[in-house]
Amino acid sequence: MSGPRPVVLSGPSGAGKSTLLKKLLKDYKGVFGFSVSHTTRDPRPGEVDGKDYHFTNREAMQEDIDTGEFIETDEFSGNLYGTSKCAVQDVRAKGLICILDVDIAGVRHIKETDLDPIYISIQPPSIEVLEERLRDRATETEEKIQSRLEAARIDMEECNEPGLFDIVIVNDDLDESYEKLQSVLKEEILKVQEGIKS
Ligand SMILES: Nc1ncnc2c1ncn2[C@@H]1O[C@H](COP(=O)(O)OP(=O)(O)OP(=O)(O)O)[C@@H](O)[C@H]1O
Numbered sequence: 001m002s003g004p005r006p007v008v009l010s011g012p013s014g015a016g017k018s019t020l021l022k023k024l025l026k027d028y029k030g031v032f033g034f035s036v037s038h039t040t041r042d043p044r045p046g047e048v049d050g051k052d053y054h055f056t057n058r059e060a061m062q063e064d065i066d067t068g069e070f071i072e073t074d075e076f077s078g079n080l081y082g083t084s085k086c087a088v089q090d091v092r093a094k095g096l097i098c099i100l101d102v103d104i105a106g107v108r109h110i111k112e113t114d115l116d117p118i119y120i121s122i123q124p125p126s127i128e129v130l131e132e133r134l135r136d137r138a139t140e141t142e143e144k145i146q147s148r149l150e151a152a153r154i155d156m157e158e159c160n161e162p163g164l165f166d167i168v169i170v171n172d173d174l175d176e177s178y179e180k181l182q183s184v185l186k187e188e189i190l191k192v193q194e195g196i197k198s
Pocket residue numbers: 011012013014015016017018019020133134136137171172173174175177
């Protein structure tokens with residue numbers, strides 16, 4: 001499919017991916033569109049079905065996986081997550097830059113497809129800061145915090161693997177991270193904005 005290149009945002013849970021992508025979606029209306037993933041986890045307070053995720057159950061999601069409806073799926077912290085072909089097509093059909101928020105296993109799966117996105121890893125300044133952010137967010141049980149921190153340690157190591165990501169942004173100061181993110185995406189943003197003007 002032609003059009004602007006999609007963008008994959010990855011990084012440990014709690015590093016700040018959703019915070020940054022929500023800023024992009026707000027500041028660049030009509031430029032970006034979010035690929036709404038499926039998940040078997042329960043919605044958090046304020047999350048909207050069909051907007052933040054397609055909330056589903058394991059049986060229904062497994063049926064859809066078996067019929068080939070997903071580009072990639074992964075088990076993360078006791079739940080299934082996945083990007084459906086429709087989620088990406090819906091955004092790309094509108095000519096928008098499609099943003100996917102996936103874990104590092106999802107990145108590796110997407111590398112085996114022809115999607116050709118820009119790969120961006122959002123990292124926390126340290127595991128201690130990440131733990132603090134996860135605790136302050138207050139969305140996880142103690143058990144889930146521990147399993148997310150375990151996954152984070154692996155992610156923080158693997159993100160520097162040569163060729164895996166186009167850029168790794170350490171999200172310490174939010175404004176600085178957002179500046180870096182906009183700068184990496186400048187070319188694709190311009191393509192869409194020029195298209196809108198003409
Ligand atoms: N630069 C930052 N400085 C301080 N706090 C931050 C920063 N970036 C994000 N946060 C806060 O950290 C918490 C985790 O951020 P966020 O929910 O965006 O992470 P995430 O990477 O999307 O996590 P998940 O993968 O679990 O959805 C939030 O409470 C957010 O407000």
